[in-house]
Amino acid sequence: MSTTHDAPAGSGTSAAGDAPAVTDDRNGMQVHSAAGLLREANRVGVLDAADIHITGRLVRMSGDRVGEIEQLATALAVRAVRQGSTCLALADIAVPADENGEPVLALPSTEAMLTALRAGPLIVGASGGALRPLVVMDSDDGPLLYLRKYFQQEQVIRTILAERSARRPDVDADAVRAAVDAAFAASPDASPRQRLAAAVAASRWTSVLTGGPGTGKTYTVARILSVLEQIAGGPAHVAVCAPTGRAVAQLQASLDGMRRAAASPDTDIPDTHTPTVHAVTVHGLLGWRPGSAPRYRSGNLLPHDVVVVDETSMLSITAMSHLLEAIRPDARLIFVGDPHQLASVEAGAVLADLVERAASGSMPGTDLADLATAELSGPELPRLGDGIVALTRNYRNRGGIADIASAVNSGDADAVLELLASPEVDDVELVEPGDPAIARDVVAWGRALWEAGRTGSAVDALDALDGHRVLCAHREGSWGVQGWSRQIMEWLSEVPGHPPVSPDMIRWEPGTPILVTANDRQNKVFNGDCGVVIRRLDDDGEPSLSVAFRRSEFSDPVQVSPARLAETMWAYAMTIHRSQGSQFGAVTVVLPPADSPLLTRELLYTAITRAKSRVRIVGTPESLQAAVERRVHRASGLRSELHPYPDAPYER
Ligand SMILES: Nc1ncnc2c1ncn2[C@@H]1O[C@H](COP(=O)(O)OP(=O)(O)OP(=O)(O)O)[C@@H](O)[C@H]1O
Numbered sequence: 001m002s003t004t005h006d007a008p009a010g011s012g013t014s015a016a017g018d019a020p021a022v023t024d025d026r027n028g029m030q031v032h033s034a035a036g037l038l039r040e041a042n043r044v045g046v047l048d049a050a051d052i053h054i055t056g057r058l059v060r061m062s063g064d065r066v067g068e069i070e071q072l073a074t075a076l077a078v079r080a081v082r083q084g085s086t087c088l089a090l091a092d093i094a095v096p097a098d099e100n101g102e103p104v105l106a107l108p109s110t111e112a113m114l115t116a117l118r119a120g121p122l123i124v125g126a127s128g129g130a131l132r133p134l135v136v137m138d139s140d141d142g143p144l145l146y147l148r149k150y151f152q153q154e155q156v157i158r159t160i161l162a163e164r165s166a167r168r169p170d171v172d173a174d175a176v177r178a179a180v181d182a183a184f185a186a187s188p189d190a191s192p193r194q195r196l197a198a199a200v201a202a203s204r205w206t207s208v209l210t211g212g213p214g215t216g217k218t219y220t221v222a223r224i225l226s227v228l229e230q231i232a233g234g235p236a237h238v239a240v241c242a243p244t245g246r247a248v249a250q251l252q253a254s255l256d257g258m259r260r261a262a263a264s265p266d267t268d269i270p271d272t273h274t275p276t277v278h279a280v281t282v283h284g285l286l287g288w289r290p291g292s293a294p295r296y297r298s299g300n301l302l303p304h305d306v307v308v309v310d311e312t313s314m315l316s317i318t319a320m321s322h323l324l325e326a327i328r329p330d331a332r333l334i335f336v337g338d339p340h341q342l343a344s345v346e347a348g349a350v351l352a353d354l355v356e357r358a359a360s361g362s363m364p365g366t367d368l369a370d371l372a373t374a375e376l377s378g379p380e381l382p383r384l385g386d387g388i389v390a391l392t393r394n395y396r397n398r399g400g401i402a403d404i405a406s407a408v409n410s411g412d413a414d415a416v417l418e419l420l421a422s423p424e425v426d427d428v429e430l431v432e433p434g435d436p437a438i439a440r441d442v443v444a445w446g447r448a449l450w451e452a453g454r455t456g457s458a459v460d461a462l463d464a465l466d467g468h469r470v471l472c473a474h475r476e477g478s479w480g481v482q483g484w485s486r487q488i489m490e491w492l493s494e495v496p497g498h499p500p501v502s503p504d505m506i507r508w509e510p511g512t513p514i515l516v517t518a519n520d521r522q523n524k525v526f527n528g529d530c531g532v533v534i535r536r537l538d539d540d541g542e543p544s545l546s547v548a549f550r551r552s553e554f555s556d557p558v559q560v561s562p563a564r565l566a567e568t569m570w571a572y573a574m575t576i577h578r579s580q581g582s583q584f585g586a587v588t589v590v591l592p593p594a595d596s597p598l599l600t601r602e603l604l605y606t607a608i609t610r611a612k613s614r615v616r617i618v619g620t621p622e623s624l625q626a627a628v629e630r631r632v633h634r635a636s637g638l639r640s641e642l643h644p645y646p647d648a649p650y651e652r
Pocket residue numbers: 187188189190191194211212213214215216217218219220254258395396583
């Protein structure tokens with residue numbers, strides 16, 4: 001007899017936290033007190049209520065007269081931060097187009113805005129006081145307008161990274177080489193780039209290890225830690241952290257699992273090179289609670305010799321600046337992540353900025369020359385001088401997925417379409433929404449889930465769950481999670497013998513896929529975790545239900561009673577944002593229409609690379625092309641040199 005429960009909390013509602021930084025500029029709010037340009041920008045949906053209210057506060061605090069153009073630029077700078085940028089590029093302000101393709105708002109020219117700002121009280125200070133909440137700087141991308149807080153955070157990042165890269169750890173090149181050889185002795189399949197990354201991390205205070213899913217980043221981190229221990233002549237004090245609780249749990253499980261797998265009697269060579277580490281969140285490491293300053297900061301530095309930051313692409317500029325301030329200048333800092341993925345939901349895309357910024361020009365140095373030149377092509381060599389190594393060999397999937405992901409990254413829509421049409425690519429396809437194969441595969445997935453859930457094997461049920469996932473760009477609407485979940489439930493309800501499922505009357509049943517929507521430390525499940533309901537016998541031999549969650553490919557599943565899970569929703573489909581950090585056997589990616597502002601290269605790349613073996617893209621060639629060609633645009637001053645304007649000082 002199956003036990004039934006109430007529907008999971010939050011089912012059928014949109015979950016907080018999976019919205020990207022760029023969602024809906026309008027926020028549906030008209031501010032009637034706004035006047036002139038601000039009012040018009042609000043009316044046509046360029047500014048939302050919060051942009052106008054924050055601008056109003058800054059203007060009132062200045063106590064001086066602030067001109068209309070200056071106010072508009074300020075509100076656009078507030079909007080830019082809301083959309084994930086750290087500043088407003090005055091020469092590149094995006095304004096939506098009307099149905100005739102004309103911009104809905106005529107903006108003043110860049111020059112007019114710059115002139116107004118440079119003469120105005122928000123930058124040069126008011127007559128009654130020195131409060132200057134804005135900063136304007138010249139850059140390769142033209143003038144950049146900052147809210148002072150974000151400028152200061154960028155300055156912290158710029159200054160500390162420059163100081164750290166101006167010095168090198170005092171290590172002997174031969175000792176590094178010997179340590180790298182020892183760390184990879186049991187890794188006959190190690191790519192030269194993995195070895196190079198380990199050597200670079202040992203020879204620089206800051207290094208950046210990038211690569212797509214399955215390129216062996218975590219594997220390499222384990223070996224880097226071993227190299228550092230060897231050259232230090234003893235255990236180093238290591239901190240391993242990640243921006244979210246879920247990323248921490250996955251990283252921990254992955255490192256523990258690698259250790260256990262390598263230590264198993266089935267393997268020939270025991271692994272002595274995966275140190276035992278306890279991963280924490282960046283907030284936890286810094287002792288940083290919401291609304292207060294971090295406990296560890298300049299003046300009270302973290303004690304660690306080595307700090308590894310995983311999933312750095314999800315790190316906001318604020319978190320990055322706090323982290324850098326807290327790290328000893330003589331501690332090694334290793335950033336790990338995939339810069340092509342969707343960035344933090346807050347302001348900043350720091351990993352992408354670090355990778356994309358102009359190379360400092362410093363060459364790798366003779367110590368690494370032989371390791372480097374065998375592998376890297378011209379433009380990558382100077383990047384190596386900045387400690388950046390990209391892993392390119394995929395240990396999880398090969399073939400079309402990796403090729404198409406790479407064509408997406410290079411923005412080559414024609415190449416993507418050509419690859420899709422090529423008979424050699426049989427693991428990625430583009431289909432129309434009505435293609436019968438979609439329902440066939442989703443039903444096969446739901447059936448496998450249901451059958452495995454009833455047998456009570458957590459591993460089988462999780463294998464079934466991870467076998468396929470439908471991913472959408474939007475949460476709501478017929479193209480979104482809501483519409484597709486409803487559709488999938490309808491399909492499953494028609495399967496003979498399958499319990500009826502619908503968003504209106506759904507029950508906990510074996511095989512039901514569950515998405516956790518908030519961190520739950522007590523049960524060790526995190527926002528974004530997916531689990532599946534399974535039938536099992538409780539301690540008294542009575543049948544009951546539990547929800548099984550997988551931590552990693554190596555570790556035992558976690559099981560939690562449904563009654564103890566508070567914040568969940570159904571996982572028949574999920575947003576691409578939420579799927580970040582997970583991989584599934586096959587993935588069905590639902591593209592919204594070509595004009596959806598969510599449809600971007602980063603979104604498509606993230607979705608495609610969630611698949612280990614097969615990707616079906618549901619959409620049209622036009623929507624695919626739009627996705628490849630539209631980049632998430634996050635303005636930042638970290639990618640180029642900044643120069644102050646002589647009449648617009650930025651120091652307080
Ligand atoms: N040199 C290697 N030799 C053998 N196996 C390897 C090697 N490098 C990586 N692997 C294996 O490849 C798989 C993927 O590696 P890993 O988890 O380190 O990738 P990743 O880049 O961290 O992926 P993700 O970003 O998805 O976490 C793991 O099973 C790992 O053990």
